[in-house]
Amino acid sequence: MALVVEVDVAVCNGYGNCAVAAPDVFDLDPDTDIVLVKPGRPTDDDEDAVLEAVADCPVRALKAGRSA
Amino acid sequence: MSRTVTVVGASVAGVRCVQALRGKGFDGRIVLLDGETRLPYDKPALSKQVLDGVRADSAPGLVDEAELAGLAVDYRPGSAAIGLDLARRRVLVGGAAPVPYTDLVIATGSAPRRMPPLDGFPGVHYLRTLDDALALRDALGGGPRVAVVGGGFIGAEVAAGARARGLAVTIIEAAPRMASRVLPPAAGDRLERLHREHGVRIRCGVGVAGVRGGSRIESVELADGTAIAADVVVVGIGTLPATGWLAGSGLTLDDGVLCDAYLRAVGADDVRVIGDVARWLNPRYGHVMRTEHWTGAREQAALVGAALAGGPERVCDLVPYVWSDQHGTHIQHVGESPAPGDAVGASPQDGGGEVFEYRRSGRLVGATGFDAQRAILGLRRELAAAPVAPAATA
Numbered sequence: 001m002a003l004v005v006e007v008d009v010a011v012c013n014g015y016g017n018c019a020v021a022a023p024d025v026f027d028l029d030p031d032t033d034i035v036l037v038k039p040g041r042p043t044d045d046d047e048d049a050v051l052e053a054v055a056d057c058p059v060r061a062l063k064a065g066r067s068a
Numbered sequence: 069m070s071r072t073v074t075v076v077g078a079s080v081a082g083v084r085c086v087q088a089l090r091g092k093g094f095d096g097r098i099v100l101l102d103g104e105t106r107l108p109y110d111k112p113a114l115s116k117q118v119l120d121g122v123r124a125d126s127a128p129g130l131v132d133e134a135e136l137a138g139l140a141v142d143y144r145p146g147s148a149a150i151g152l153d154l155a156r157r158r159v160l161v162g163g164a165a166p167v168p169y170t171d172l173v174i175a176t177g178s179a180p181r182r183m184p185p186l187d188g189f190p191g192v193h194y195l196r197t198l199d200d201a202l203a204l205r206d207a208l209g210g211g212p213r214v215a216v217v218g219g220g221f222i223g224a225e226v227a228a229g230a231r232a233r234g235l236a237v238t239i240i241e242a243a244p245r246m247a248s249r250v251l252p253p254a255a256g257d258r259l260e261r262l263h264r265e266h267g268v269r270i271r272c273g274v275g276v277a278g279v280r281g282g283s284r285i286e287s288v289e290l291a292d293g294t295a296i297a298a299d300v301v302v303v304g305i306g307t308l309p310a311t312g313w314l315a316g317s318g319l320t321l322d323d324g325v326l327c328d329a330y331l332r333a334v335g336a337d338d339v340r341v342i343g344d345v346a347r348w349l350n351p352r353y354g355h356v357m358r359t360e361h362w363t364g365a366r367e368q369a370a371l372v373g374a375a376l377a378g379g380p381e382r383v384c385d386l387v388p389y390v391w392s393d394q395h396g397t398h399i400q401h402v403g404e405s406p407a408p409g410d411a412v413g414a415s416p417q418d419g420g421g422e423v424f425e426y427r428r429s430g431r432l433v434g435a436t437g438f439d440a441q442r443a444i445l446g447l448r449r450e451l452a453a454a455p456v457a458p459a460a461t462a
Contacts (some may be wrong), residue, residue: 013398013441015389015398016441016445017363019443019445020452023421023449027445028442028445033398033440033441036215058110058363
């Protein structure tokens, strides 16, 4: 069961709190200013930071869970 | 004996603190006192999504019944604190027994600054709670002419929401420019341009003398003798920290509860203060400050929750960060506002955005972005990475 993140790009406003809470996992797209997940992320080591990032999103654009 | 952490206030700071306490393994008792009667909800939407009549009928919840149960928190809605007995370590609550604590967390937030000449008139609105927002939303549904008193971010968001409904809107600001407490003239000009382009009328540099009307408002009377015809008036002229219940408690009140760098109330190590109500020594800046921002409230709450759960004590050296959505433009402000003598640089961004950077002796101290989220993220990281002088934490 790998850690997975789900991003709702329609809701994201690019506030960047996720990229501050979990800088290894999230960034903002240079073209759209909307959240992107970095290649190969998240890893299981990112779990704490990802959960912080999910909770820190003002518009609840992020979800984290475990793949089946 | 088991410890009790009592948290006063159940907005974003109070709820986040409870979550952090449990998340960091605190296994004592937690009491969460909420002056409101509905489940804790998130406030940024009140001046944004709730008002424009399109995006939301309510505010998103901060926590639901199931999570409250999972947190094993003694949640008490409708329990406004009315006093604090520091010596006996208990919070006085209206109509109920005093609530004891071993550690107290004050998170009572702030309330809108009132404008006495307007008080008591039907049609005059302030915005703080969900009930306030729903009342204003209903009033806007009647198609009124709207006067917004105060050209700060809250007033500007309300104006944008009313314009999204097609209403006639005028912003009245006593200072020479909108948001002049936060923004330098160049950025304030950009903000005004944004509103004018979307049909908002703006009157800056003139104060409010009163309102004309009887059972309903007819106009807002200005100090220069002119008047703005209006059916609904929204007052957004800043907030005051909610410390009335602490008068005479022995805590030092000075536009908030005065705290050290660890968010401990001065003279009361068993009292922590978070969110809008905290005036704390931020070692990053070497002076006391008070912020009214969602992100900062969460950072403070997490820090205090972790400390009270037995984790290491950390100083609160946060970089202030706030966002505002107006007419579809994303405005962000990070760090300090420019002081006299600071250099203000403006850089246009691809796609029509713009960043204003503030530098003091060449060093970045703050920035404001208009539709420039990625650039602001970079500047926010740069500000957060700047070392904090160790001497300032002493």
